[in-house]
Amino acid sequence: MASELSPIDRAKFLAAKQATEYVETGMKVGLGTGSTAAWLVQCLGEMVREEGLKIKGVPTSTRTAQLARKVGIEVITLDEAKWLDVTIDGTDEYDSDLTLIKGGGGAHLQEKVVATASDRMIVIADASKKVDTLGAFPLPVEVIPFGAKITKKLIEETLINMDVLGREVTQRMNGDVPFVSDEGNFIFDLHLKRIGNPQQLSLALNQIPGLVENGLFIDICDVVIVGHADGRVDVRDIDKDSDEVVRFDLRDDDNIFADLDD
Numbered sequence: 001m002a003s004e005l006s007p008i009d010r011a012k013f014l015a016a017k018q019a020t021e022y023v024e025t026g027m028k029v030g031l032g033t034g035s036t037a038a039w040l041v042q043c044l045g046e047m048v049r050e051e052g053l054k055i056k057g058v059p060t061s062t063r064t065a066q067l068a069r070k071v072g073i074e075v076i077t078l079d080e081a082k083w084l085d086v087t088i089d090g091t092d093e094y095d096s097d098l099t100l101i102k103g104g105g106g107a108h109l110q111e112k113v114v115a116t117a118s119d120r121m122i123v124i125a126d127a128s129k130k131v132d133t134l135g136a137f138p139l140p141v142e143v144i145p146f147g148a149k150i151t152k153k154l155i156e157e158t159l160i161n162m163d164v165l166g167r168e169v170t171q172r173m174n175g176d177v178p179f180v181s182d183e184g185n186f187i188f189d190l191h192l193k194r195i196g197n198p199q200q201l202s203l204a205l206n207q208i209p210g211l212v213e214n215g216l217f218i219d220i221c222d223v224v225i226v227g228h229a230d231g232r233v234d235v236r237d238i239d240k241d242s243d244e245v246v247r248f249d250l251r252d253d254d255n256i257f258a259d260l261d262d
């Protein structure tokens with residue numbers, strides 16, 4: 001099974017597998033969106049089916065909700081959960097402060113609401129997501145369709161005074177039509193190249209009335225788990241100020257990858 005996975009998928013899978021260590025029976029768990037989070041949902045589903053793990057999952061997108069149900073995880077809404085023990089999600093970029101850019105999958109609004117309603121947020125990633133300075137990945141912002149052109153103009157004006165290198169704003173498309181989020185909104189991608197002051201930028205963007213939420217996650221993430229194709233997994237816990245290296249023995253493929261249906 002391991003040999004069938006590309007190096008990048010192996011890295012994502014190992015990060016997800018390590019993240020399951022933070023999940024225990026009885027927990028309410030926020031389930032992220034994206035290819036790395038999908039591995040996590042599959043791993044948790046296997047633990048539910050094979051090991052009797054009992055959890056309630058709050059998905060951050062319709063995609064994740066479908067997958068969670070398919071693999072056997074009980075799905076509830078955030079309002080039913082009221083509060084979550086942990087949220088585990090992927091990221092598009094993270095820096096040394098564990099500030100994130102998320103929303104590459106267009107789900108950062110629900111992802112931020114869910115992560116903020118959790119005791120802990122754990123990010124799972126491959127090594128390509130680590131950056132010295134955020135901004136190479138375009139920053140997604142979610143915008144209501146009403147007056148979207150005006151909102152775009154206000155975003156462009158706001159960026160003039162921000163510490164960024166690029167200022168192009170593009171609307172995310174789905175083929176020939178605008179991409180629409182699960183909340184019925186548009187996504188604009190901000191091609192900033194380098195974000196000098198994420199806090200200032202996040203506050204300024206969220207002042208724009210038609211802009212619902214931006215993809216910067218500041219002081220939300222507690223732990224980053226980075227998988228590597230060679231079986232190494234780095235765990236950085238910002239609350240404990242600790243760095244740990246875990247090693248999976250890939251020769252033991254059959255146990256690590258058993259029964260995963262990707």
Ligand code: 5RP
Binds near residue numbers: 032
């Ligand atoms: C979706 C997200 C994802 O977590 C992010 O895009 C990373 O995705 P992947 O794990 O596929 O690289 O924020 O909105």
